[in-house]
Amino acid sequence: MSSPGRSVKISIIGAGSAVWSTRVLVDIMLKKTLQGAKVFLMDIDEERLKLVYAFAKRYAGEIHADIEFHATTNRVEAISDSDFVINSAMAKGHRYYEMLREATERKGYYRGINSVEWNMVSDYHTIWGYHQFKLALGIARDIEEYAPDAWLINVANPVFELTTLLSRITKVKNIGICHGHMEFWNIVRELRLDPSKVEAEMTGFNHVIWLTKFRYNGLNGYELIDKWIKEDAERYWERWRATTSNPFDIQLSPAAVNMYLRYGMFPIGDTVRGGTWKYHWNLETKKRWYGPYGGPDSEIGWALYTTYLAYQMEMIKGFMQAENAPLTMLIPPKPSGEQVIDIVESIVADIPRKYQVNILNNGLIPGLPDSVAVEVPAVIDARGVKRISVTPPNNKVLKQVLLPRMMRMEWALQAFLEPGRDVLLEWLMYDVRTRSVSQAEEAIDAMLKLPGNEEMAEVFK
Amino acid sequence: MSSPGRSVKISIIGAGSAVWSTRVLVDIMLKKTLQGAKVFLMDIDEERLKLVYAFAKRYAGEIHADIEFHATTNRVEAISDSDFVINSAMAKGHRYYEMLREATERKGYYRGINSVEWNMVSDYHTIWGYHQFKLALGIARDIEEYAPDAWLINVANPVFELTTLLSRITKVKNIGICHGHMEFWNIVRELRLDPSKVEAEMTGFNHVIWLTKFRYNGLNGYELIDKWIKEDAERYWERWRATTSNPFDIQLSPAAVNMYLRYGMFPIGDTVRGGTWKYHWNLETKKRWYGPYGGPDSEIGWALYTTYLAYQMEMIKGFMQAENAPLTMLIPPKPSGEQVIDIVESIVADIPRKYQVNILNNGLIPGLPDSVAVEVPAVIDARGVKRISVTPPNNKVLKQVLLPRMMRMEWALQAFLEPGRDVLLEWLMYDVRTRSVSQAEEAIDAMLKLPGNEEMAEVFK
Numbered sequence: 001m002s003s004p005g006r007s008v009k010i011s012i013i014g015a016g017s018a019v020w021s022t023r024v025l026v027d028i029m030l031k032k033t034l035q036g037a038k039v040f041l042m043d044i045d046e047e048r049l050k051l052v053y054a055f056a057k058r059y060a061g062e063i064h065a066d067i068e069f070h071a072t073t074n075r076v077e078a079i080s081d082s083d084f085v086i087n088s089a090m091a092k093g094h095r096y097y098e099m100l101r102e103a104t105e106r107k108g109y110y111r112g113i114n115s116v117e118w119n120m121v122s123d124y125h126t127i128w129g130y131h132q133f134k135l136a137l138g139i140a141r142d143i144e145e146y147a148p149d150a151w152l153i154n155v156a157n158p159v160f161e162l163t164t165l166l167s168r169i170t171k172v173k174n175i176g177i178c179h180g181h182m183e184f185w186n187i188v189r190e191l192r193l194d195p196s197k198v199e200a201e202m203t204g205f206n207h208v209i210w211l212t213k214f215r216y217n218g219l220n221g222y223e224l225i226d227k228w229i230k231e232d233a234e235r236y237w238e239r240w241r242a243t244t245s246n247p248f249d250i251q252l253s254p255a256a257v258n259m260y261l262r263y264g265m266f267p268i269g270d271t272v273r274g275g276t277w278k279y280h281w282n283l284e285t286k287k288r289w290y291g292p293y294g295g296p297d298s299e300i301g302w303a304l305y306t307t308y309l310a311y312q313m314e315m316i317k318g319f320m321q322a323e324n325a326p327l328t329m330l331i332p333p334k335p336s337g338e339q340v341i342d343i344v345e346s347i348v349a350d351i352p353r354k355y356q357v358n359i360l361n362n363g364l365i366p367g368l369p370d371s372v373a374v375e376v377p378a379v380i381d382a383r384g385v386k387r388i389s390v391t392p393p394n395n396k397v398l399k400q401v402l403l404p405r406m407m408r409m410e411w412a413l414q415a416f417l418e419p420g421r422d423v424l425l426e427w428l429m430y431d432v433r434t435r436s437v438s439q440a441e442e443a444i445d446a447m448l449k450l451p452g453n454e455e456m457a458e459v460f461k
Numbered sequence: 462m463s464s465p466g467r468s469v470k471i472s473i474i475g476a477g478s479a480v481w482s483t484r485v486l487v488d489i490m491l492k493k494t495l496q497g498a499k500v501f502l503m504d505i506d507e508e509r510l511k512l513v514y515a516f517a518k519r520y521a522g523e524i525h526a527d528i529e530f531h532a533t534t535n536r537v538e539a540i541s542d543s544d545f546v547i548n549s550a551m552a553k554g555h556r557y558y559e560m561l562r563e564a565t566e567r568k569g570y571y572r573g574i575n576s577v578e579w580n581m582v583s584d585y586h587t588i589w590g591y592h593q594f595k596l597a598l599g600i601a602r603d604i605e606e607y608a609p610d611a612w613l614i615n616v617a618n619p620v621f622e623l624t625t626l627l628s629r630i631t632k633v634k635n636i637g638i639c640h641g642h643m644e645f646w647n648i649v650r651e652l653r654l655d656p657s658k659v660e661a662e663m664t665g666f667n668h669v670i671w672l673t674k675f676r677y678n679g680l681n682g683y684e685l686i687d688k689w690i691k692e693d694a695e696r697y698w699e700r701w702r703a704t705t706s707n708p709f710d711i712q713l714s715p716a717a718v719n720m721y722l723r724y725g726m727f728p729i730g731d732t733v734r735g736g737t738w739k740y741h742w743n744l745e746t747k748k749r750w751y752g753p754y755g756g757p758d759s760e761i762g763w764a765l766y767t768t769y770l771a772y773q774m775e776m777i778k779g780f781m782q783a784e785n786a787p788l789t790m791l792i793p794p795k796p797s798g799e800q801v802i803d804i805v806e807s808i809v810a811d812i813p814r815k816y817q818v819n820i821l822n823n824g825l826i827p828g829l830p831d832s833v834a835v836e837v838p839a840v841i842d843a844r845g846v847k848r849i850s851v852t853p854p855n856n857k858v859l860k861q862v863l864l865p866r867m868m869r870m871e872w873a874l875q876a877f878l879e880p881g882r883d884v885l886l887e888w889l890m891y892d893v894r895t896r897s898v899s900q901a902e903e904a905i906d907a908m909l910k911l912p913g914n915e916e917m918a919e920v921f922k
Binding site: 117262276277278281367369395396399400403404406407410411414418422423425426429430431432434436437 | 578723737738739742828830856857860861864865867868871872875879883884886887890891892893895897898
């Protein structure tokens with residue numbers, strides 16, 4: 001019997017991001033509807049690419065999945081005639097961005113000049129994302145030329161900036177995806193609610209989404225949150241401070257609750273990591289709002305995260321070196337919960353399902369321009385993304401959160417499209433950490449002089 | 462012979478602003494088309510009102526103008542059945558705002574918490590403009606009730622915020638007016654151009670307008686500016702620094718030229734007073750960019766201006782005390798150059814003319830929301846404001862200047878419409894002068910504790 005996926009070609013750009021792509025590959029292998037598909041793994045890092053390719057082959061053997069894997073360092077080969085291009089590539093990698101962070105921290109910009117109001121997330125690189133923007137645009141241009149009918153599913157950050165950029169200036173059908181919205185279910189769990197009775201909607205920008213609709217068993221779910229804050233929050237925080245082992249465990253942190261009280265809607269997922277400098281001045285402040293590690297984006301939390309990634313990578317390598325170790329012990333053969341392969345299936349097998357996607361606004365959220373990517377629920381099936389009406393954020397969120405975040409997005413895009421030193425300087429002129437023009441100039445110099453930034457220095461001259 | 466103005470009623474709210482209203486009254490008296498009109502002067506300051514009323518009567522006698530003047534402290538009486546309501550009222554007056562400035566300067570906010578990027582103008586009160594917003598809205602509500610067909614011509618600052626506010630939430634036909642755009646002619650004069658051969662357009666927001674179109678004798682006028690910058694600017698600045706006696710004389714200042722080089726279009730009028738903190742950190746910085754007084758909005762420039770206003774007031778009083786002194790010596794009987802009475806005439810006598818007005822965008826400048834007041838050229842005649850297509854600002858101005866300015870406008874409106882201490886705190890969380898949350902809290906406390914702010918303290922609690 002032929003599966004609808006038999007003639008499908010999926011390419012994964014940046015497949016060397018092993019921790020992420022191994023899970024996505026397992027998702028593909030598990031899909032009955034995608035059996036017979038061709039999957040092209042592409043990365044410029046040959047060693048990592050080989051590792052992921054070998055993992056895929058061996059895992060497929062273990063679970064008898066019928067997927068044809070290819071590995072290539074040639075992006076055009078991977079993309080040509082693809083039906084789906086999944087982009088998870090981070091140009092230059094984590095270490096490069098840590099260099100930028102350190103160089104500008106030395107000039108007085110705690111956590112780096114890229115960290116600004118509502119984007120304190122340590123690997124969501126906007127103003128200094130030159131290479132990342134260029135890479136994503138290059139991929140989109142390749143798709144225009146070699147696979148014009150393909151869907152580009154972009155999971156690479158900054159999803160907000162990249163979705164807006166690609167939607168504005170390319171013809172590629174693209175969807176931005178993030179898993180942050182799933183943190184909502186931590187609220188459901190902590191409130192001891194029955195998930196089947198929950199009706200919820202989150203809208204905004206990627207990493208800046210808010211619980212715009214929350215019904216429980218037909219009643220107003222926010223009343224349950226209010227009750228929890230009043231009756232349980234203090235006790236919860238006490239236990240959490242003493243026991244949490246995960247810096248990302250902040251969905252019900254004091255920061256989240258304070259944002260809710262401040263803006264009138266609950267922040268979901270990575271949104272909590274944002275906020276104004278009120279939550280981020282320094283490590284001490286971060287600890288007060290985000291718990292013992294100061295959240296994932298403090299110097300402690302982020303070090304834990306990158307170490308965790310490296311550890312996961314070593315785990316994969318270790319399993320691959322032990323020829324007889326079953327890979328299903330490393331990654332159990334069950335869906336990861338990531339949306340990306342479900343989306344591929346919805347399109348391939350025409351199974352309409354609701355997803356949390358990033359697409360151009362075009363009126364979905366009133367008060368925001370049309371040509372800005374919003375993160376909203378939408379239905380996807382064989383015909384693609386079907387826009388549905390959504391519950392927009394309230395006025396406070398719209399004006400005091402989304403507008404300033406949008407402004408920074410526009411500046412980041414401008415820094416890429418019309419680069420010049422002045423754009424960088426302007427960015428810093430609005431930064432609360434800037435004390436003088438010369439401090440800002442020095443930070444820019446420090447960044448542009450770093451090895452690997454020669455091209456950027458030329459462009460931003 | 463009957464003039465079209467015979468049955469027209471014009472009310473001037475805030476007529477006690479004597480320096481301004483005496484000039485406007487002379488403009489009315491000089492208009493042939495407005496002879497026979499009724500002019501209601503309204504102010505809550507009886508003494509100033511009497512002075513202006515006496516001035517108007519005596520001046521009319523001197524030039525044989527046929528205008529019927531009335532003075533009243535009753536706003537409804539002034540507004541009822543008016544055809545035109547001119548609002549120039551500043552709630553609480555200059556001294557009140559100086560108190561707010563001083564109180565928050567003591568907490569580390571140089572020139573006060575109201576001074577922020579692209580609004581450094583000392584009497585353009587936005588975030589602390591509670592009384593001013595309330596007054597303007599009250600006037601508009603009176604018009605809705607007692608003169609629903611009247612035109613409200615608002616010259617009271619903040620024109621950007623008030624025009625947006627009134628256009629959004631009232632039914633009043635309102636036009637915001639400012640004379641700042643006329644500074645453009647200083648460029649024409651300095652470049653020694655023939656004004657009759659100049660074709661120019663300025664667009665943006667009030668106090669943030671840019672020379673979007675500049676043709677001279679059919680050629681690109683910007684080339685003449687470039688030539689001037691290259692060949693004459695240095696010499697001009699040398700002479701200007703040594704001789705200028707007017708802190709407002711900044712249309713060709715280093716700040717203006719720097720903004721032009723930075724944003725790619727020339728800033729006009731009060732726009733030059735704005736900019737980021739780059740131009741405003743402290744008095745020394747201001748002097749470098751704006752000349753020996755540090756521009757009109759430095760501690761020196763602003764003191765000179767308020768003193769000048771007081772001096773002008775004394776001049777008017779002096780002339781009024783000297784019963785035989787001809788008032789035409791104080792204010793010559795010729796048009797002031799202000800647009801407001803010309804606009805009244807265009808509507809009353811159906812004389813179509815082009816003006817620089819503030820009206821809702823509704824697509825005039827792409828990339829900006831519809832419901833934001835833009836300052837643009839438009840034609841006015843008996844049917845009202847006729848929108849014409851305008852040359853929009855470039856991308857740099859749009860994204861890096863107008864967006865951040867718009868954001869602050871939205872926050873100022875929100876502070877008025879959904880007030881709360883949190884809104885004020887949020888304002889300061891984006892302020893480059895803020896070093897800590899407690900500093901911001903202290904500044905807010907200092908402001909709300911001032912005498913006269915009891916109501917505001919209640920509202921922003």
